[in-house]
Amino acid sequence: MSARETTFDVRVWGVSKRTWESGASTYRVRWIVAGQTWHDSFKTRALADSFRSELLSLARQGEPFDVTTGQPISRLREEKASQSWYAHACSYVDMKWPHAAGKSRQGIAESLATVTPALLSSTKSRPAAATLRSVLYTWSFNARSRSAGPPPDELVRAERWISANTRPVADLADPAVLRPALDALALRMDGKPAAAATVSRKRAIFYNAVEYAVELGHLTGNPIASMKWRAPKVTEAVNPRVVINHGQARALLAAVRQLPSGDRLAAFFAVMYYAALRPGEAVDLRKEALSLPAKGWGELYLTTSAPSAGRSWSQSGTRREPRQLKHRGAEEVRIVPSPPELTALLREHLEEHGTTPDGRLFRGARGGPLSESLYGRIWATARTAALTPEEAASPLARRPYDLRHAAVSTWLNSGVPAPQVAAWAGHSVDVLLRVYAKCIAGQEHAARRRIEEALRDSLS
Structure with a gap:
């Protein structure tokens, strides 16, 4: 963190009275720091005189003033020491909101709403x-809702209470305060253990929020880094039981076609x-x-994605918000091959159904973006129709x-090199493997044969 720019060039002016149309009066103190004018207003002259006297005293004692904020350095330290966790968490949300995807905004709010009740300074009259x-979740840690106005009437008291009753950020340096906050991340609302992936994700967000407190000077270091607390181990590997074979895939796509x-x-599920x-x-x-020949292999040139996060979490207030591909820059393109079967399906779809006015292949019931609820219902019905009762009851x-898991597994089991599969799927090789x-099966015999051949060659 860069050092603050300070100065001793300070001039403090007198107190001025301002009377508003309502008849109320305020008293303003004006001072100048390195040529920049600053002011603060108070309800009474006594408060204004006290503040002015404090500024004059600090300036005469040689106290440096911060050029960026116009405040004496000692006053900034006091403000940092008293910054509440709730106020800091709101500022963290505001910092992340403009650049985060809707799902990420939602995840940040969920994580902070989980940990904040574990950082209370009092439980008296707790809602x-x-x-x-x-x-x-719905107001404090949703920057768009908070900027639109106060919370709903039934939540006003709760917001005022939580605002006044969370610990200072500096208290996180105390292990006795930090550990209960981390423990809260490992539990669901009903008190049962949360899934390992959920705990890991929430801990990462909490860690990042505390790191932001370090960046702002509220803490000298991130205490989570030295805390001997470990999130449950996350299982990243795809369960092989969810992966369908090609015959099952064809049966499922055929079942989709038979539904209203x-x-x-059909082509929507086919591209996955x-x-x-x-x-x-x-x-x-x-x-x-799309680059689709009359028949044979084509290519898809992907540049955008529109994940669903809900209207509350998008910048535009729509359920879906188009953005760049996951883990990619705004202008990056991912090129994916289109096998002959998919090429034929996409050409058929375009001929029969065309596109939306803005060029999208798939649309919702009223022409808007396709919703999760719509394609989820159709998929659930198709599974029941295409699979055996035992298969339908399984994952x-x-x-x-x-x-998507089936597609990647098919590529890997076909012997396509991992770097190529990773490029097509939009993964790093490390994450892919x-x-x-x-899900990589059926290659052990071929691998052993290649090892035997290599060993024979080395003996000849």
């Missing part, structure tokens, strides 16, 4: 836990199975991204996202 969570409105979505698109990428797939392709390690 109900559900009320506190409601105001924290299913013919419009044949080209490993994420649902948000498939929802935002546009005609301009096999339970979510449309599992079609960690996530799909258990």
Whole structure:
């Protein structure tokens, strides 16, 4: 963190009275720091005179003033020491909001709403836990809601209470304060243990929020780094039981076609199975991204995704908010091959259903972006129709996202080199092999044969 720019060039002016149309008066103190004018207003002259006297005294004693804020350095230290966790968490949300995706904003709010009730300075007159969570999740840690005005009437008291009753950020340096906050991340609302992946994600967000406190000078270091507390181990690998084979995939796509409105979505599910698109990428797939010959292999040129996070978490107030591809820059393109079967399906879809006015291949019931609820219902019905009762009761392709897992597993088991699969799927090689390690099957015999051949060659 860079050092603050300070100065001793300070002049303090007298107190001026201002009378408003309502008849009320305020008293303003004006002072100049390195040529920049600053002012502060008070309800009474006594308060204004006291503040002015403090500024004069500090300036005469040789106290440096901060050029950026106009405040004496000692006053800044006092403000930092008293910064509450709640105020800091709100400022952290405001800092992250403009550049975060809707899902990320939602995850930040959920994590902070989980940890904040564990950082209270008092429990006297505490509102109900559900009320506190409601105001924290829907208003305090939602920058768009907070900027639109005060919370709903039924949550005003809860917001005032939590604002006045959270510990100073500096208290996090005390292990006795920090450990209960970390422990809170490991529990669900009902008190039962949370999933390992959830705990890990929430801890990462909490760590980042505390790191921001270090950046702002509220803490000298991040105490979580030295805390001997470990989140439960996360299992990243895809469960092989969710991965369908090619025959099952064809049966599922055929079942989709037989459903009302299913013919419009067969190609939607197909791009996830044949080209490993994420649902948000498939929802935002546009005609301009397709390079489709009359038959044979084509290509998809992906540049955007529209994941669903809900209206409360998007900047525009819509359920989906188009943005760059996951883990990619705004202008980056991911090129994915389109096998002949997918090429034929996409050409058929374009001929029969065309596109939306802005070029999207898939649309909702009223022409807008395709919703999770719509394609989720169709997929659930197709599973029941295409799979045996035992298969339908298993995790096999339970979510449309599992079609992407099937695509990547097919590529890997076909012998496509991992770097190429990673490029097509939009993963790093490291993540690809960690996530799909258990889905690579049927290659052990070939691997042993290659080792035997190498050993024979070395003896000849």
